[in-house]
Amino acid sequence: MLDRISSLFSKEKSPLANIKSATQWCKNLDMVDPATRSAKVHGIVSDFVAGNQAVTFDSLQALMLIDEHVQEAFDAVRYQYVSNPRMSKEIEQKLWKDIVTYSHDMVDAYQRFVQAESNEALQKQFAPLMPVVLARSLRYLSIQAKWHYFRFERVPPKIWTAAHQLYRLSEIGGFDSNPFSLYPAISEEISSCADEYIQMLMLNTLANNNLSVRQIDMVDFWLEKWSKLIQISRKYMEDRHHFCVNLQESQGAQKINPELMGEPYRYWGLNDLVNQVQEILGRLMTGASYASLDLGPDARGPAVSELLKHLDVFWTMSMRNSQVKRSERTKVTKAADIIHGLDRICGFIKEDNDKFMRQGREAKDQIDYDEIMDMRLYGFVSSRTKQKSAAASNPYVVNKKQTDWQTWAIDNESNGGFGAILRFSENEWIRPNVLLGMRLSNSENWQIGVLRRIARLNDDEISAGIQILTSTPVMVGMHSEQNDRIENMTVTELGFTGGLELPNVKTALYVPHQIDGKSVNTLIMHSADYGLDKIYQIRARDKRFSVSLGLVLEKGVDWIWVAVNVLRQEN
Structure with missing residues (x-):
């Protein structure tokens, strides 16, 4: 403890004194494990933030060197948290606090140099390094926000305030979109202040999606690349933009409405991002490997495909609903x-x-389809069907x-x-x-x-x-002679067909709907049953129709809602 206090007053002993001191200190740092390395760096950064040492160009270079050198260790600590969902509560709390406070103190350390840039004598010295300083600060703010999402917590307003201010400074400096490597000794990945900022904002759009820790972390990894598909604009374009952010408010992404216009707002669209997700899904369906799609070393198995489908559905609906105002509650x-x-x-x-x-009918006068199917299959009516018929008679x-x-x-x-x-x-x-x-x-x-x-x-x-789609849905049976989905059906499921005596009958929901004030026929069906070239025979109650599938109104991960065109009614 005395050594740490003494280091506050001894510039020669501080690793942040200059590049030479930082380089020598980092060599000794490599001799310990990742957690200890992160803790030691956190210690000197905390001392720097708490001390009254004057900021200099040498100390900024030293801080940036140490920050880059510790990245692999800090990544390992974060990976330990993400990859161990069954750790004890005590370990989880300690790791969470270590990661969040480390990120917080790194932002504070860089902030001292950002604030000192107002000094004209230092401004010229700091200027070449300022784009990287702001971008690294935005990344550490994003880490704090992500760790709050892991606990389903609201991001503290001061984090958003700091992020907006740092991005605004990059705009003022004219380098918000300038590309560079954030940690060149670790990765050649190119970033910018705008990339780091939009990555933070886009992860925020998923904050209420009830995703797991692994899912949030995986999406954040993808957004590191996908953020380059999004461009932040000062001018709103109705046909292109779906989200906005107010640089003067302490919150993240917002849906756009006519009141959210003017200088404090920045806008962006999702078209290119959603196209990228859909392209990846299309390549997976055609047999591409996860490794060939550059989705990360841990991206494998059907869970990844389901997560991509979820992103496609959610962001697509965000595009459609970006200007929809909620009804009064x-x-x-x-x-x-x-x-x-x-x-x-x-x-x-x-x-x-x-x-x-x-x-209004007497049960004894009815011909029950389920009983007929039992007689054909077994030669007798099963007790399960009898119980079902008895209950349905009342x-x-x-x-x-x-x-x-x-x-x-x-x-x-x-x-x-x-x-x-x-x-x-x-x-x-x-x-x-x-x-x-x-x-x-x-x-x-x-x-x-x-x-x-x-x-x-x-x-x-x-x-x-x-949101209620309809209060009067009708279950229908569907059959297509083209490209049928092979599936095993139980006797109970055969009862859902509504009277279609066909070998492979699918179920769907008929939903009355209006588009531009006109009534249309729509179906909610399994995604696997959808195809633009398909003609289905539909049995709805006592009516039969032949229909073709039309406009897609909405899609979920495993369902799709489509308009249908009635070709003919059959006897």
């Missing part, structure tokens, strides 16, 4: 039953449809268990949907653009909605926004 206290997964939703919707069809009997759905507390409602409060520990599956079935009571039909917004309120509480 009304505070309520209600509860709703929630189901998810297209196949399960189809099963519950079919029950609703059957109730409607059977009301439209007010629910033959599902309470455990087949979850209950969410509805906190608010608007013209287009609902806001819910739920526990994360009971709903770890939630993601934006997940398809949901929802009903407010047992006496009501299931409605179809999409999970649009997620915000973490605390460790185990989440706020979710649900």
Whole structure:
């Protein structure tokens, strides 16, 4: 401790005195493990920040040298956190604090030189190094923000304030987009102040997506390259821009609306970024390896493909909804039953449809399709089908268990949907653009909605926004003789066909919809069943149609919503 205090007053003993002292100190640093190396650098940086030493060109060069030399060790410490999701709470807390405080103190150390640049005597000396100083500071701010996302925490406003100020300084200096290597001794990767800033902003757009630590880290790695596809603009262009940021506010990316215009705002679009994600997905579908796509050493397996699909869906919908204003919300206290997964939703919707069809009829006068299928398959009617038919004969009997759905507390409602409060520990599956079935009571039909917004309120509480697509969905059976998706179907699933006696019948949801004030026919189906060249035979209740698939209205990770053109109605 006395040595550290003495070093504050002894320029010769400080590694930050000049390049020579820093170089010699770094040689001795290589003899210890990565965690110790990071801790030692953190110690001298903390001393520098706390001390009153005058900043000089020599000390800036020394700081930049040591910062570059410790990068591999600091990367190893961060990787230890990301790659070890089952570490004890005590280890997690220590690692989290070490990484965040290290990044914070590095920003403060560089900030001393940024602030000193107002001194005309130092300005000319610091100017050549200032682009790298600002870009490195932005990267350390981004690391702090990312570690808050790992805990589903809101990024402290002062981090955004600092990031906006540093980027604005790069604009004033006229070097915001100038390319250079951030740590040339470690990597030849080219960056800029704008690249570091947009990477931080784009990761912020995913902050409420309920991604895991590994997923957030992987996306951040990709954004290091993809950020170069995005250009920040001072002038808003309606057909190109989807997000904005206010350099005078302490928050990150925002959706654009007419009120967010003027000098403090900067704008950017997602077209090139989404095209890049879709190109990668297309190459994966044609058999390209993960290694050939430069997605990182840990990028392999179907989980990576699913994450890319999620990014494609989320950012595509962000483009479409960038100027959509939310309806006014009304505070309520209600509860709703929630189901998810297209196949399960189809099963519950079919029950609703059957109730409607059977009301007013006597069960003994009906010809049950499921019983016919049992007789053809087995020669007798199974007990499972008998139980199902008995329950369906009374439209007010629910033959599902309470455990087949979850209950969410509805906190608010608007013209287009609902806001819910739920526990994360009971709903770890939630993601934006997940398809949901929802009903407010047992006496009501299931409605179809999409999970649009997620915000973490605390460790185990989440706020979710649900948009209702329709309150009157219809389950339909679909068959195409071209390029059928091969799948094994159970007897229960055959009951979903609505009467189609076909070898491979798929299920979908008919959703009435309006486009530009005109009513259109639409289907929500499995993504694997979509194809522009496909003609489907559709059975909806007691009607049959031949339809072709048209405009894609929206897509999720495993579902797609398309308009359909009715070619003919069949007898």
